[in-house]
Amino acid sequence: MSAIRLLVLGAVRQHGRAHGYQVRNDLEYWGAHEWSNAKPGSIYHALKQMDKQGLLRAHEVAPSTAGGPPRTEYEITEQGTEEYLALLRTNLTAYDQRPDMLTAALGFMVDLPRDEVLTLLEERVRAIEEWRKSVTEYYTPEEGPGQLGHIGEIMNLWVHTADTGAEWTRGLIERIRGGAYTFAGEGAPFHGVLADGEENPYARPRPHPGDSR
DSSP states (O other), X not given: OOTHHHHHHHHHHHHSSEEHHHHHHHHHHTTHHHHSSOOHHHHHXXXXXXXXXXXXXXXXEOOOTTOOOOEEEEEEOHHHHHHHHHHHHHHHHOOOSOHHHHHHHHHHGGXXXXXXXXXXXXXXXXXXXXXXXXXXXXXXXXXXXXXXXXXXXXHHHHHHHHHHHHHHHHHHHHHHXXXXXXXXXXXXXXXXOOOTTOOOTTOXXXXXXXXXO
């Protein structure tokens, strides 16, 4: 599964209504073009596809006073919100070797209540522990990768990644349990999105044909 769906739905939802360049600007501000497939072409394609699927609703807005072409603004629908929250919950819980899915979910976790996020992250730790237990039925980390030849390095990487992921998740759980961040129902959360027209210090220098839409 691609992270682009969660990223685009979440970015549009945070603005209420947003055009493609705003969504692209937000995701570049997060550095999502470096750790996911959120490239300009993918973002504009996702917006159009999710409009067709009923997850977003497109609105054509008047041309700018500078004489530019009309832009399309998108807002998330009820169906889109359900999809967004389902993706968010799944990717906070699941143990997945792809980091972009978890990274995208972390960026939006404050859209859920604190207690629910804690439950989802605790489930993620349990999933990692179960996965590790199944792997170590065939591979003993203490004996080192050499027991399986150079292929053992693959198993060693997976187990090491799982152990690191579990340790990091437990640390996040403790920070959240200790009161870190503002979650849904606790007040205005920090979203980290750019206001329309605000300069993005991390923006890519070259424009994309979809920026005017």
